[in-house]
Amino acid sequence: MSSLQNPQATQRVLNGYGLIDTTFSLTQDPINMQPSNRSFQPMPAWVFPLFFIIPFGLIINIAGCDSPTDANDDPEPDEVIIQDHSFSPSNLEVTEGTTVTWFNQGNDVHTVTSGSDGDHDGNFDSGNMDPGDEFSYQFDEPGTYEYYCIPHVQAGMTGTVTVVPAD
Numbered sequence: 001m002s003s004l005q006n007p008q009a010t011q012r013v014l015n016g017y018g019l020i021d022t023t024f025s026l027t028q029d030p031i032n033m034q035p036s037n038r039s040f041q042p043m044p045a046w047v048f049p050l051f052f053i054i055p056f057g058l059i060i061n062i063a064g065c066d067s068p069t070d071a072n073d074d075p076e077p078d079e080v081i082i083q084d085h086s087f088s089p090s091n092l093e094v095t096e097g098t099t100v101t102w103f104n105q106g107n108d109v110h111t112v113t114s115g116s117d118g119d120h121d122g123n124f125d126s127g128n129m130d131p132g133d134e135f136s137y138q139f140d141e142p143g144t145y146e147y148y149c150i151p152h153v154q155a156g157m158t159g160t161v162t163v164v165p166a167d
């Protein structure tokens with residue numbers, strides 16, 4: 001039988017088992033067309049692990065996101081959000097030994113600099129923090145620690161960390 005007498009068309013489809021080539025005889029009634037030949041092309045072996053790796057990676061990403069992502073998130077008890085141009089909360093109370101982390105979620109450069117009225121007392125200084133930067137400091141001694149932002153201290157961008165003794 002020559003191909004002229006039995007013209008065929010091949011359609012490659014992706015179903016749940018992989019790629020399947022389906023060959024139709026064009027001389028058949030198009031309405032009742034049945035596949036006359038099927039060749040099975042199995043899924044490559046490297047595809048199968050992706051079904052597990054991709055969803056698992058997404059779960060890890062979501063679970064790992066415990067730091068605040070925008071200014072509307074509530075800070076954790078040991079976190080301060082830096083906004084344009086304030087610290088939130090501006091007065092944070094922690095127990096001794098706590099490491100406090102500041103997150104710059106504003107659009108400007110800010111600093112976390114210990115002291116008051118623009119006078120640095122030498123305890124801690126973040127240096128310039130670009131948007132997205134963070135700075136941590138561990139408070140080992142009970143007391144009241146004032147700090148300010150160097151560029152914006154005149155605008156009242158100040159904060160306090162109150163460190164209380166552990167029980």
Ligand SMILES: [Cu+2]
Pocket residue numbers: 085109110111149150151152157
């Ligand atoms: Cu500032």
